[in-house]
Amino acid sequence: MLSPAQTLLRLEDAGRYASGKWLVRGVDLTVDRGEIVTLIGPNGSGKSTTAKMACGIARPDEGRVIRDPALRIGYVPQKLSVDWTLPLTVSRLMRLTVSLSKADAEAALKEVGIAHLAGADVQTLSGGEFQRAMLARAIARKPDLLILDEPVQGVDFSGEIALYELISEIRGRLGCGILLISHDLHVVMAATDSVVCLNGHVCCKGSPKSVLESPEYRRLFGGRAAATLALYEHHHDHTHLPDGRVLHADGTVTAHCHPDDGHHHGPDATTGQKERGEGDA
Numbered sequence: 001m002l003s004p005a006q007t008l009l010r011l012e013d014a015g016r017y018a019s020g021k022w023l024v025r026g027v028d029l030t031v032d033r034g035e036i037v038t039l040i041g042p043n044g045s046g047k048s049t050t051a052k053m054a055c056g057i058a059r060p061d062e063g064r065v066i067r068d069p070a071l072r073i074g075y076v077p078q079k080l081s082v083d084w085t086l087p088l089t090v091s092r093l094m095r096l097t098v099s100l101s102k103a104d105a106e107a108a109l110k111e112v113g114i115a116h117l118a119g120a121d122v123q124t125l126s127g128g129e130f131q132r133a134m135l136a137r138a139i140a141r142k143p144d145l146l147i148l149d150e151p152v153q154g155v156d157f158s159g160e161i162a163l164y165e166l167i168s169e170i171r172g173r174l175g176c177g178i179l180l181i182s183h184d185l186h187v188v189m190a191a192t193d194s195v196v197c198l199n200g201h202v203c204c205k206g207s208p209k210s211v212l213e214s215p216e217y218r219r220l221f222g223g224r225a226a227a228t229l230a231l232y233e234h235h236h237d238h239t240h241l242p243d244g245r246v247l248h249a250d251g252t253v254t255a256h257c258h259p260d261d262g263h264h265h266g267p268d269a270t271t272g273q274k275e276r277g278e279g280d281a
């Protein structure tokens with residue numbers, strides 16, 4: 001049973017075994033409606049495997065994955081198995097494995113800002129446009145839960161910010177829960193309600209601040225962790241982006257600071273590029 005009523009998904013001691021080894025074990029996590037939970041961890045730490053268990057593509061070999069059978073899930077996989085030698089329009093991509101009305105497909109493309117690309121060949125899309133198309137595909141059936149496996153891959157920094165902003169907007173509009181996999185520690189820590197750090201098992205989890213401060217996280221990410229923590233503590237209220245806009249702690253982006261914003265940047269942090277270099281991989 002899932003309780004309280006707002007809990008969409010729960011993994012209890014979930015583990016997946018394949019090819020004679022445990023890919024990941026002992027995963028406990030919940031995603032509530034309206035919440036963004038982010039999985040972080042080094043390459044091969046079991047993030048995608050956990051996402052696959054969460055959405056039902058992979059069955060747990062131990063523990064349990066509990067979700068309401070009626071739960072609608074939208075999934076953006078890390079990789080797509082498509083024969084790219086064949087032409088494929090965005091519109092066709094939208095309906096590749098799900099039955100979707102033309103109107104719903106068009107509405108979803110509009111929602112992510114690429115309605116004009118419905119007839120374009122997927123191969124001609126930029127990295128950001130492709131990720132938006134994948135997002136449109138995932139939200140078209142108005143999911144309760146979105147599972148996004150590295151949704152900003154192949155996207156440049158300002159595109160990343162725009163995509164995270166869009167994801168945050170979608171959460172607000174659909175009122176869905178989101179399980180996100182991301183390597184971008186800086187943005188994750190600013191825009192996430194809860195973080196689960198994996199390393200073949202759950203290494204640490206909790207609020208972004210508690211994860212940043214945990215010795216396990218620091219051991220795993222080393223200097224990068226310390227830099228992210230320093231940034232987070234100093235700029236936890238808001239961060240100035242390279243294009244001059246302001247990323248707030250709740251993940252929203254505005255043109256300027258709010259009058260009641262707290263920490264402002266010190267003289268060394270006037271360029272967003274530096275911040276990103278410090279806080280990112």
Ligand SMILES: Nc1ncnc2c1ncn2[C@@H]1O[C@H](COP(=O)(O)OP(=O)(O)OP(=O)(O)O)[C@@H](O)[C@H]1O
Pocket residue numbers: 018019023024041042043044045046047048049050078
């Ligand atoms: N079907 C499979 N059979 C055997 N090993 C697998 C299988 N799927 C994944 N693995 C292995 O399990 C481990 C976890 O993989 P997973 O893709 O979940 O990691 P990840 O944290 O998402 O990595 P990345 O950040 O590189 O995407 C890796 O060592 C991977 O090689």
